Amino acid sequence: MSLRISLVLLLGIVLVVLIRGGSLKAGPAVVSVLFGFFLASTSMAPEINRLVSNVVGMIGQIRF
DSSP, X not given: OOOOOOHHHHHXXXXXXXXXXXXXOHHHHHHHHHHHHHHTTSTTXXXXXXXXXXXXXXXXXXXX
16 A cells, blocks of 8 residues: 655644644744745755655655
């Protein structure tokens, strides 16, 4: 069985769970989101995207 979900949606859910669970306060969460937003507009974005795509691809090849 294959489950496909957007990485952005998955990370958003993790962020909400961490905030609601008390592991992460709202201030640092906002700073993290803003950092990611501005990092996406730098010249490093394509390399980060390739790295994440490769890691997700390797995880996707794991058969249970």
